[in-house]
Amino acid sequence: MTKRLGISVTPMQRFQSFATSQATYYGLIEAQIAGELVPPGLGYDAEGQETTDPKEMLGGAIKVFGGHKGSGLAMIVQILAGPLVGAAFFDTGNDNAGNVVxxxxxxxFAGKDRLMEDVSAMGQQVKSSRKAPDVSDILMPGERSNAHYQNVIGAGALEIEDGLWSELQKKAEHRNA
Incomplete structure (x- = not known):
């Protein structure tokens, strides 16, 4: 399992969190419970063969994102949120999931005001870029998930598939045992 990388630019109230792998652990659990296959190219089974079966992938390896450059970033994140803080890394049997802030x-550096101005200008430049013919709006990283989060908060509830909820409860009981 790879660690997540989360970066926040507080003055802009932006938070970006992403897995350093092609698929998330819980995304694979969710697909497995639903009896669904995942797209090709996300990972390998225990024999090192590519698979679209999430159960086989959980027993094998999940690919990192970004090829060899992504693997370097994934390894650094793994070190920071694993061995640096005495937490689990790979399959060490350590139940500490690990976090570092x-x-x-x-x-x-440049100062808070300059940071806010430059980040705002950067965002405006990205949003005003020329769009592909089939694109109606350019979204900033995290914009879609932030909108989903606001919808969930507004609704006051998060829908979770029954099978996933059951598996999450089993994992929680196992951790607390």
Whole structure:
């Protein structure tokens, strides 16, 4: 299992969190419970053969994103949120999932005001880029998930598939045992 990388630019109230793998662990669990296959190219079975079966992939390996460059970033994130803080990495039997938080004070660099101006200009430039013919809106990273989050908060509930909920409860009971 790979660690997640989360980055927040507080003045912009933006938070981006993503797995450093082609598929998330719980995404594979969800597909397995639903009896669904996953798209090709996400991972391998225990013999190192590509598979679209999430159960086989969970017993094998999930590919990192971004090829060899992505594997370097994934390894650094794994080190920061694993061995650095005494947490689990790969299959060590350690139940500590691991987290590390680093803070950067922009005042030591360009300054908070300059950061806010430049990040805002950067976002405006990206949003105003020329769109492909079939694209109606350019979304910033995290924009779609932030909108989903707001919808869930507004509804006051998050729908979870019954099989997934059952498996999550089993995992929680196993951790607390």
């Amino acid at each position: 680093c803070g950067i004070n922009p005042e030591f």
